[in-house]
Amino acid sequence: xxxxxxxxxEEFAAQRHEFxxxxxxxELVAGRPVPLDPPDVExxxxxxxxxxxxxxxxxxxxEGPPGYPCFEMGLLVARGPxxxxxxxxxxxxxxxxxxxxxxVFTAETPALVVEIVSTQRRRTGIAERIPAYFARxxxxxxxxxxxxxxxxxxxxxxGVARLEAGERLSGAPVLAGFEIRVGDLFRAPSWxxx
Numbered sequence: 172x173x174x175x176x177x178x179x180x181e182e183f184a185a186q187r188h189e190f191x192x193x194x195x196x197x198e199l200v201a202g203r204p205v206p207l208d209p210p211d212v213e214x215x216x217x218x219x220x221x222x223x224x225x226x227x228x229x230x231x232x233x234e235g236p237p238g239y240p241c242f243e244m245g246l247l248v249a250r251g252p253x254x255x256x257x258x259x260x261x262x263x264x265x266x267x268x269x270x271x272x273x274x275v276f277t278a279e280t281p282a283l284v285v286e287i288v289s290t291q292r293r294r295t296g297i298a299e300r301i302p303a304y305f306a307r308x309x310x311x312x313x314x315x316x317x318x319x320x321x322x323x324x325x326x327x328x329x330g331v332a333r334l335e336a337g338e339r340l341s342g343a344p345v346l347a348g349f350e351i352r353v354g355d356l357f358r359a360p361s362w363x364x365x
Contacts, residue, residue, distance in 0.1 A: 177202025180253040184245070184275040198245075200296075202252030207292055213317035213357070214289035218242070218259055220356050221285065221315075225262075228342075228349045237346065238264035238282065245276025246284070248303040256300060259315075260285035264345060280308040282345040287315045301325050310345050315356060322353045 178186070178199060187194030196207045210218075225240060240262045245255040261281035263271055271277045284304050288294040301312050305327045314323040314331075322334040334340055334353045342349030 177252045178204070180245075180247050180250075180255050180276055183253070183255060187275060195243075198257055199253055199255040201249070201254055207257070208290040210287075211289050214259070214287050214293075216359055217287050217289070217315050217317055217356050219360065220358065221260065221351070224351045224355070225346075225349070228346070232348075238262055238266075239269050239272075241271050241281075244271060244274060246281065246304075246307070247276055247278045248300075248307050254303065256303070258284045258300075259287045262345065282310045283313065283342070284309050284311075285313045285315065287317065289317050301331075313340065317357050320354060320357050322356065 179202070180199060183199040183204065187197065190197045190204055191206060192209065194204075196209050197204050198207060199205070222240075222242075229237075229239075240260050242260055243257050244261055245257050246261060248254050248256055255276045260283075261271075262283040262285075263279065264282040266279070271279055286293075286297060286300065288297060297314060301314075304312055305325075310326065312325040314325065315321075316323070320336045322338075322340050323331050324334065324340070325331045336352075336354035336357070338353050339350050340353050340356070
């Protein structure tokens with residue numbers, strides 16, 4: 172679908188099914204639809220491993236889950252013209268559990284955003300995404316790089332910390348108590364390799 176008119180986030184959501192792959196891999200950037208590469212196997216591996224680790228942590232939380240994750244849900248990060256990004260994971264702290272789950276996009280602010288830079292197109296513009304997330308009030312952004320087997324943690328006013336495969340990624344302060352070895356995020360499940 173091609174149009175010269177800029178789309179609002181609401182128009183984009185209403186027309187999303189008309190884009191390639193039903194709009195599943197399309198973002199809205201400054202009012203214009205921009206395609207992303209579909210996730211590859213490495214991308215899926217990271218999502219699987221992070222989901223399992225996060226699910227285990229949230230179910231074991233003694234005081235109840237500190238929030239809930241949403242996967243590939245649009246985040247409205249700018250208005251006039253509108254920009255809607257689709258990170259791999261958004262973690263919402265507080266509020267009604269799973270209130271954002273069934274939405275195409277939300278204007279609510281997650282506490283944590285996880286981006287997986289599994290392809291060149293997904294890597295492009297990551298430096299623009301981080302300040303946009305911070306401007307919306309996101310407390311931390313994890314950039315997971317399957318190619319380099321690294322995690323990068325960005326926090327407002329604190330720069331970006333690079334973690335290698337043998338180091339541990341900590342969820343503090345958003346997910347206090349959550350930790351995972353960076354290399355474990357990129358490890359193929361044993362049932363895939365046997």
